[in-house]
Ligand SMILES: [Zn+2]
């Protein structure tokens with residue numbers, strides 16, 4: 001497990017985690033979509049942290065919970081936390097169905113730079129993303 005944990009940063013290297021899981025998946029299961037829910041903080045490339053990451057058009061997606069559990073000094077809100085998990089899970093799974101980021105701030109495929117973005121967007125695909133999802137590009 002340690003090979004995808006960056007001990008200096010005390011964070012998961014997200015891409016390495018996806019690679020590790022990818023190597024565990026047998027070829028017969030490649031067509032399925034697998035969502036890894038990980039209660040560890042993670043980062044990717046030049047991003048300080050990520051809420052999740054996925055292989056675009058692939059079978060693997062991961063979301064990371066600690067940053068979704070942040071309430072900035074306000075009372076912890078379990079229901080808000082769950083809504084964030086659902087949005088980020090749908091977002092990452094959207095990537096596995098080959099969707100890219102969307103410019104519509106209400107669309108679940110909008111890139112969340114912060115929890116503000118996650119809380120602002122909905123859990124649904126906008127009309128354009130929905131169309132891409134159904135008919136391809
Ligand atoms: Zn994304």
Ligand SMILES: [Zn+2]
Pocket residue numbers: 102103104107108109110125126127128129130
């Ligand atoms: Zn969209």
